[in-house]
Every structure is written in structure tokens, then in C-alpha cells.
Amino acid sequence: xxxxxxxxxxxxxxxxxxxxxxxxxxxxxxxxxxxxxxxxxxxxxxxxxxxxxxxxxxxxxxxxxxxxxxxxxx
Numbered sequence: 001x002x003x004x005x006x007x008x009x010x011x012x013x014x015x016x017x018x019x020x021x022x023x024x025x026x027x028x029x030x031x032x033x034x035x036x037x038x039x040x041x042x043x044x045x046x047x048x049x050x051x052x053x054x055x056x057x058x059x060x061x062x063x064x065x066x067x068x069x070x071x072x073x074x
Contacts, residue, residue: 004058012048 008017018029030047032038039053 004055004062006051006055006058008051011051013051013054014049015047018049018054 006013006021008021010017013021015026015029015033018024019026022029033040033047033049038049038057040047040049042048
């Protein structure tokens, strides 16, 4: 399985960048950030995610989904 690489041309991504890339709402992204599931820093009211952390998070979720799909049903 090839690793997902995010090529958005910047090292730090905002909520809008992630929403556009993933095709989801700001509510979905903000919920993941607030939970701490996706590592981020908050500057005032703005969230910033390092591109490398976003790539690692995406690839980990992908790996977990693939592992779950391979598990036999009980």
C-alpha cells in the first residue's frame, strides 16, 4: 500500500486547507482537532496542523481501516 502524500505547497495547514483536501465540513475537522486525535497547535482562534502530522494521521487511519476490513466477522 502506497503512503498518502499531501502536496498542498505549505508546511502548516489550516482547517480550511484540510476541509478542502478531505471534502468535509469545518465541524468534522474541528471535532478531530479538539479531541487531540490529529496533532495540532492553536494560535488564538486558528488551528494549525503540520503537513507531516496530517500525512501521518491520514496514513494511520487508512492502515486501521484496511486492518479492520481484513478481520473475519465473528
